[in-house]
Amino acid sequence: MSVAVRGLTRRFGPTAALRDIALETRPGEFVALLGPSGSGKTTLLRILAGLDFADSGTVEIEGQDMSAVPARARRLGFVFQNYALFRHMSVFENVAFGLRVRPRAARPGEAEIGRRVRALLERMQIGALERRMPEQISGGQRQRVALARALAIEPRLLLLDEPFGALDAEVRKGLRRWLRDLHTEMGLTSLFVTHDQEEALELADRVAVMEAGRLVQIDTPERLVEAPATAFVAGFLGHAARLPGRLAEGALHFGGVPLPPLPRAALRAAPAQDGPVLAFIRAHEWAVAPAPEGEANATLRSQRPAGGHAHVELDLAGHVIEAEAPLGLLRVGQPCRLVPQTARAFAA
Amino acid sequence: MTPSTTEPRGLRWLLILLAALLLGVFLLLPLAAVFTEALRRGWPPMWQALSDPDALAAIRLTLLVAAIAVPVNTLGGLAGAWCIARYRFPGRALLLALIELPFSVSPVVSGLVWVLLFGAHGWFGPWLEARGLQIIFAVPGLVLATLFVTFPFVARTLVPLMQEQGREAEEAAATLGASGWQSFRRVTLPGIRWALLSGVLLCNARAMGEFGAVSVVSGHIRGETNTMPLHVEILYNEYQFVGAFAVAALLALLALVTLGAKALVERGTARGAAA
Numbered sequence: 001m002s003v004a005v006r007g008l009t010r011r012f013g014p015t016a017a018l019r020d021i022a023l024e025t026r027p028g029e030f031v032a033l034l035g036p037s038g039s040g041k042t043t044l045l046r047i048l049a050g051l052d053f054a055d056s057g058t059v060e061i062e063g064q065d066m067s068a069v070p071a072r073a074r075r076l077g078f079v080f081q082n083y084a085l086f087r088h089m090s091v092f093e094n095v096a097f098g099l100r101v102r103p104r105a106a107r108p109g110e111a112e113i114g115r116r117v118r119a120l121l122e123r124m125q126i127g128a129l130e131r132r133m134p135e136q137i138s139g140g141q142r143q144r145v146a147l148a149r150a151l152a153i154e155p156r157l158l159l160l161d162e163p164f165g166a167l168d169a170e171v172r173k174g175l176r177r178w179l180r181d182l183h184t185e186m187g188l189t190s191l192f193v194t195h196d197q198e199e200a201l202e203l204a205d206r207v208a209v210m211e212a213g214r215l216v217q218i219d220t221p222e223r224l225v226e227a228p229a230t231a232f233v234a235g236f237l238g239h240a241a242r243l244p245g246r247l248a249e250g251a252l253h254f255g256g257v258p259l260p261p262l263p264r265a266a267l268r269a270a271p272a273q274d275g276p277v278l279a280f281i282r283a284h285e286w287a288v289a290p291a292p293e294g295e296a297n298a299t300l301r302s303q304r305p306a307g308g309h310a311h312v313e314l315d316l317a318g319h320v321i322e323a324e325a326p327l328g329l330l331r332v333g334q335p336c337r338l339v340p341q342t343a344r345a346f347a348a
Numbered sequence: 349m350t351p352s353t354t355e356p357r358g359l360r361w362l363l364i365l366l367a368a369l370l371l372g373v374f375l376l377l378p379l380a381a382v383f384t385e386a387l388r389r390g391w392p393p394m395w396q397a398l399s400d401p402d403a404l405a406a407i408r409l410t411l412l413v414a415a416i417a418v419p420v421n422t423l424g425g426l427a428g429a430w431c432i433a434r435y436r437f438p439g440r441a442l443l444l445a446l447i448e449l450p451f452s453v454s455p456v457v458s459g460l461v462w463v464l465l466f467g468a469h470g471w472f473g474p475w476l477e478a479r480g481l482q483i484i485f486a487v488p489g490l491v492l493a494t495l496f497v498t499f500p501f502v503a504r505t506l507v508p509l510m511q512e513q514g515r516e517a518e519e520a521a522a523t524l525g526a527s528g529w530q531s532f533r534r535v536t537l538p539g540i541r542w543a544l545l546s547g548v549l550l551c552n553a554r555a556m557g558e559f560g561a562v563s564v565v566s567g568h569i570r571g572e573t574n575t576m577p578l579h580v581e582i583l584y585n586e587y588q589f590v591g592a593f594a595v596a597a598l599l600a601l602l603a604l605v606t607l608g609a610k611a612l613v614e615r616g617t618a619r620g621a622a623a
Contacts (some may be wrong), residue, residue, distance in 0.1 A: 080519070
């Protein structure tokens, strides 16, 4: 389902939790709201669900203005960070809740409720747990129950708040892929909040990056990584080294650091005017080679094998640079020459 | 356990003995005394004292007052606890303090305020008198005083629990399409039912046992405005010890039953939490 958010602002006392947010999603899309804690992503999700209210701005779902529609009439699936399962109800009753509270005319019969709940539990691969209480099942299972409960009302849109936040790394990886498949198979439109960039990049069709209440960029994972709109996005995504430097005559210079100036062509993004910049360069964007004392600009601190190559850490005039090198090429302590192949720069 | 955190054996026994002694002297002994005194001349005199018309009227009145005060304070306490635990609003701290006010005010004052408001020389006295309504020295006064004194019990039991539970489950119910009432009945109430029952029982125990506030507004009209605690006092002052202790024993029994029920409820809570 399509969601359109315009000019959304929310204040909590003197602080603005959301500032002038604009966001549109397309039917069938899987969108991530990514940002550090306190950036306003959960507040945005809660406003979409009708659990919180904007001070100004509009939310439209399928072209319908939501400002006068209470949470219970929105028919959106919401999965809470800590699942918020009903502790006194069995797994079955938790999932059946949304069907049981429907007005009499729209309420399915007991047999139909049973059929639908069991089908959902099967789909979530927790069919055997229907009689258990929430305290008696694991975190990953609770997550599936919460998802089944949200899906039982056949929501127009699925909203997930840090869906994997409370799970350990192992369970998290498996569930991630499973959720992605579920989203596709069931033809859902989903929005999820996360502070984990890997999660956002792996799962989402598009990622909306939030910083201090603003939506700074919404793009596909590829575009975000290749063409970050601001220094914040570049720094937050893709494990890039952050190097202060200077843009002069179309080339990047690192004052004081004996690093070769970078030609204009290698700059993916750069301010129009010369001046101080922050450059972001990722591990695979460096070329590393052993070099004689005079030409070297860095020293190898450590290396460990990672797949077919070595993951190396170098000291470049006080900055720790991560890079990739062929296995067995370098020794720890060896002087090297680091040459960036690609970089992005933002006015500092 | 390391030896340094263990008291010497002798000291341990001394402490246990001291605790048992205090418990016996201050709790068990008075309770035993009440029942012993009531039964000093055997069952028939005690039975007679209890079936005296004035005693029966006092028992009926006590039950009536409790039957009004407890449900009203249950609803009021629920509403108060709900507001305080679920919402942030200006004056929230003040409301919390107000709920506890009856605990900190002397029962005599709790009675006097009603005399001041509704008594013959009170603010609304003449107005009420002109319409033939009597509140002070009548049942409505007793109910008001009892309501005031027992208001905190339900709210005070619920506030910490509801604060700890948070509102996420209710928000989940809302996103699933539940109305406010459905959410309360199916989600909120089951979550607090044991604490609620425990608060109600405490409220009931106090409603039946309240003396000070009720004494001020009662007027001590035998057979009409005397509750059980007041009746006990009157009998005692008239040297009718068997009668006084018989009614006192009944009152104590009611309290014991209430506490027993509360203990059962709390076992239920523990089981509920463990399940």
